[in-house]
Amino acid sequence: xxxxxxxxxxxxxxxxxxxxxxxxxxxxxxxxxxxxxxxxxxxxxxxxxxxxxxxxxxxxxxxxxxxxxxxxxxxxxxxxxxxxx
Numbered sequence: 593x594x595x596x597x598x599x600x601x602x603x604x605x606x607x608x609x610x611x612x613x614x615x616x617x618x619x620x621x622x623x624x625x626x627x628x629x630x631x632x633x634x635x636x637x638x639x640x641x642x643x644x645x646x647x648x649x650x651x652x653x654x655x656x657x658x659x660x661x662x663x664x665x666x667x668x669x670x671x672x673x674x675x676x677x
Contacts, residue, residue, distance in 0.1 A: 598620075602613040637643055 598616050599613055602608045602616055606612055606616075634643060
């Protein structure tokens with residue numbers, strides 16, 4: 593995610609301030625940590641190409657979901673999923 597977009601989304605879309613921006617950025621980080629744990633768990637799989645294809649598909653869906661959300665909780669969930677994938 594481009595570092596310029598989260599402050600814009602926090603202020604213009606979610607009508608929040610610095611606190612909401614911090615939560616938004618933290619949700620992306622938490623999603624990244626969860627993604628790392630899931631990736632380590634799935635290291636036993638033999639079909640890495642299929643896993644990568646599914647991950648790219650989920651990343652696209654989560655970014656689209658982040659774009660269309662106008663509620664704080666839904667937006668944070670989508671941001672976390674985009675960090676996760």
